[in-house]
Amino acid sequence: MTQTHANSAAAPATTVEMVNLNVKILRFNPETDKKAHWDTYQVQAQPSDRVLDVLNNIKWYHEPSLIFRRSCGHGICGSDAMLISGRNRLACKTLVRDVAKDGGTITVEPIRGLKVERDLLVDMEPFFDSYKAIMPYFINESPAPAGERYQSELDAERMEHSSNCILCACCTTSCPIFWVNGAYLGPAAIVQAHRFIFDSRDEATHQRLNIMNQNTGVWRCRTAYNCTEACPRDIPITTLIEEVKRAIMFQQS
Amino acid sequence: MYRGREGQWAFLLHRLSGLAILAYLLLHVFSIGSHIFGERFYMAIHETYDLPVFRVGLIFIVAGVVYHAFNGLRIIVMDFTGAGVAYQRQMFYVVLAITVLATAYSAYRLYPRLMGGY
C-alpha cells in the first residue's frame, strides 16, 4: 500500500494520478508595479509533488519572471518559507495533497512582516539582525582541554530542539506581534538564544538572559503559538520561550 | 487572515477583551464616581446607560471579563507549568465553554433588566 506513494512520482504518465490546481500567487515587481496583485496559474500536478515543484514548474515553463528563493528542496536550508494556503510553510516540505484537492486552489504569498523585494522574496536582513543581536555563538573563554569538553547525554539533550533550527523565519513571520512590531526579536532569535542559554558548556548565560530580558525580548511574546504551529522542524518554540522566561525570572529574583 | 490556530485566537480575544474592559472600567469609574457631583448628575448618567445598546453591552462586558479572567488563568498555568503548554488547546476550549456558560447565565439573570429597565 505504501508502495503506491513511493512510485506515483515517476510512473508512466498513464498510471500517474494528476490533479488540476489553481495556484494563486501574490506578485509584486517594484520596477513595474505600484502594489501587489494576485495572479492565478492553472497547472497539473501529482498529489505527492512538493509545492516547490509546482512553483518551479510555473517558473520554468509558464512565467519565468516569478521570483522566490529555494535551494535544497527538502527542508534543510530554510530558503523557501512562504505563506501557503493561509499558513507559513516551506514550499519544499509541503505536499500538494496537504493543501489542495483536485480542482482546488493553493494560495501563495510572501511571509509577512518583512519587506517584499519581489514576488515571494523578502528582505531577510532584519531577521538576521535580530539573530545577531542575541550573540548567537558559543562563548567559553576558559582554556579548552586537549580533547573534547565533556557533556552528559542529558545535557546534550537540552539542546536537541533549539539546535535544530534552520533560520527559515517561518516562525517569526507568523507571529502576530512581529507583524505589527518589528522591534520584537521574534521567536527564531529566542530559539537561538535558548540553544546557548541551556548549553551546559557555555559561559555567557547571564548576558544572553539580559538581552532576552529587554522590552524587545521574550516579554513581548503573548503565547500565540503561531510560531510553534509553523515551525517546519517541529521545534516546540513556545515551550522554549516559556523556559527562557522562567530562567530570567529565577535568575533575577 | 492568517490561518492561525487556537493560540492565535486566544491571544487576539484576550487582547481585545482586555482593552474593552479597560475602556468600560474607565467609564464605569467615572459614572460611579460622579456621585460627588450630586445625585442629579449621577442619575442622568445612569439614565443614559439605560439605553438598549448599553444594556446589551453589559452582557458583552460580562462575557469579556469572564473570558479574560479565565484565559488569564490559562496563560498563568502555561507560564508556570510545562503541562500548561501541552494542554493549551484543550484549556482554550474550556475557557470558551466557561465564557459561554457564564454569559448565558448572566443574560438569563439580567433578562428582566434588559427588558424592563430598572
Place this chain on the structure above:
Amino acid sequence: MHHRYDVLVVGAGGAGLMAALYAAKGNVSVACISKLYPTRSHTGAAQGGIGAALGNVAEDHWEWHMFDTVKGGDYLTDQDAAEVFAKDIIDAVYELEHMGLPFSRTPEGKIAQRKFGGHTRDFGKAAVERSCYAKDRTGHMILQTLYQQNVKSGTTFYNEYHVTDLLIENGRCRGVVAYDLASGELHTFHAKAVILAAGGYGKVFKITSNALTLTGDLMSIYYRKGLPLEDMEFYQFHPTGLAKLGILVTEGIRGEGGILRNANGERFMERYAPTIKDLAPRDIVSRSIVTEIREGRGVGLDKDAVHIDLTHLPREVIEGKLAEITDLARTYLGQDPVKDLVAIQPTAHYAMGGIPTDLNGLCLSDGLGGTVEGLYAAGEQACVSLHGANRLGTNSLGDLIVFGRRAGTYAAQYARQVEFADLPDNPLRESEEMFDTLRASKGSDNAATIRKELQESMMNNVGIFRNGPDMERQVGIIQELKARYRNVGVSDPSRRYNSELIEAMELSFMLDCAEAMTSSALNRTESRGAHDREDYRERDDSNWLKHTMAYKDLNNDGNVVIGYKDVALKGFTRAFEPKPRVY
C-alpha cells in the same frame, strides 16, 4: 562597485566558512561572497557524521583511517593528503567541539561515534565506530556552528552575490567579479588571495541529493580559463536516496543496523561484500543495488528501487539517532521507517574531482607542479585528491574542515607577504558580455528544457555503469545542448532579483562540468572506484594509476584536452601498496 580585501572567500559552506575563520586569524582583511545566505549552503544537508579516529567508542588510530581512505579511494587517493587528513581531522573535530558544536554524546560524556561504510579497524578487519555525529544532522550543526563563529569574529559577508568571473592574469589571481542579485549590478572584488569553496555540481544529474543551486559555477569558470579540472570522471552515487526524489538517506542508517533488501526480502549485500555486508563503501553498494534492479529483483511499480529495512531496530534509535531521515521518509514518501520498509535508489551525490590543489589548497595550473598564484580552493569543489576514485562516507565533512582550514591559513600567509597585483584593464568585460548576450537573446529555446535534457541524458549515459558508446553519444548530446544554449532567451527584463537570468547562467556552468566529466570518463578505459565501465571491467594499475586533468580547448570549443598527474603513492610516514579492493 569596487571592493578590496586581502583575502576573499567564495562560498559560505563548511569549507568557505572554515577558510574565512582561519584567514581572519592571520590578521588580514577577509570577506566572504556567497550566492546563498551562508546557512542555506548545502553543507547543512549532510547527515551522517564526520570521521575521525578519536577512539571514543572502540580502539582506533589515524593510520587505520588513512588506510581506509586510500583503499576506499581505490588507491587513486594521494597518500600524502590522506596522511595529513587522517592526523589533522582528530584535532579539527575537537576544535569544532570547542566552538560549541552540539555533538551527540557517549554515556561518559565524550563525542559519540558510530560505524560508517568502509571504515574499519586494523586495516580492514572489521567495521569500526569512527563517525562523530550529532544525531543525523551533523552537517547542519557544522554549518550553523561555523557561521556562528564567523558572526562572532565579524567576517564581512556579501550574500546573494553570484561570482561570474575570476580575474587571473599572468598566472596570478587578482580578484573576482560578482553579480549582486538584489541590484543586478556587477561588482569587482580586488584581492591578494582568493579561496574558492563553492561546492559541488550534482545538479547535472536527474536524481541527486544535491541542492538546486549546486551547479558547479566556479569549476566551470576555472575551466574556461584554460585551467584543468582533475578526476572529473569520479562521481559518487550514494546508494540510498529516497525513491524518485533522490533526497539522501544517510549511510548512518546502515551504520545503526539498517539492512538492504531486494524484492524477495533477501539481504543481498551478503553476496557482494561478505565481510562488511551493508557497510561496504558506496560505489560497491550502489552497483550492487543497480545489479539487483537490472536482474529484476527491484521493488516498486517500475521495479527500480530496493528496500532499506529498519523495522528490527528499536523505535528510540530510529526516532532519536535517525530523526531527520525518519521525518523525510514520513513527509515525502508517507513511509514510516519504524514499521515500513522504505524504498530507496542510488542518487548522484558527490564530486570526487574538481579544481586541483596542493596540500595547502593552492590551485594547480597543470599536472606538473604549475600553480595559480594567490588562488586557493577547498571543499567539494576542490580536488586535493583525498578521495581518489571514491569518497568514504564522513570524509567530506572532514575534508572541508581540514583543508578549509589549511587554505585559509596559507592564503592569509601569502596575502601578508605580497602587495595587491593590478587588476586587468577592464575587469568586468567578460561578465558584462555574458549578461549582455543573455539579455539580448530573443531565442526561443528554454533553459529549463535544456537543463532537463542534460540531467536525464547524464543520468542515463554517465551514471553508475558506463560504457564507451553511451558516453560518446553523450559527448554529442552535450555539444548539441551547448549549441541550443546559445539560443536561450531570457524574457524577464528586470534588473533586480532576476533569477531567470541567473538560472540561465548556471545552465552554462553545468554544461561545462558535464562536458569535462563525460570526456574524462570516456578517456579512462578501466574500472576504478566510482568509475565503472562495462566495457573495461578491471582496474588497470599499470596504465591508469594516474589522475586525469581535463582542459578546455580554448581554440576549439567542445574539444577537451586530457592530461595527467601522478598519484602520490606514499604518505610522509606511511605508504599503502595498491591491492585489489575487496570487502
Place this chain on the structure above:
Amino acid sequence: MIRARTFTDARQQSHSNAELNWWIFMRVSGLILVFLVLGHIYMTFIQVSESDATFDAVVAKLSNPAWKFYDWMILFLSLLHGANGARYSIEDYIRSRPNRAWVKTIFYTVIAVVFAFGTIGLISI
C-alpha cells in the same frame, strides 16, 4: 527602544528588570483580580439585580469601609493592570516614536485622572 544590534547596545538596554517585573505583576494582579472582579460582578449585577445601581444603594454599600477597600483594590489593581496591558498594545501598534510618546502621555494622564477621581469618590462617601 532601539533594537540591540551589538552586545553593547544590548547591555545598555537590559540594565533594568522593568519588563520582568511588569510581567510578574500582570500575573499576580490577574490572580487577585479574578476573585475581586468576578465577585464584584456577581454581587452587583447578578445577586442584587434590581436595585443595584441606584444612588442610594451605592452610597449605602460604599459607606462600609470594608467595601470601600474592596472596591478601591479593584480600582487600583485593574487600572494598573489595564494600563500596563494597554501599554503593550501601544508599543506594538504605534510604531513611530513621536506618536508613541504622545499617545502614552495622554493615556497615562487619563488613567491617573480616573484613578484620582475614583479614589476621591470612594473616600468622599
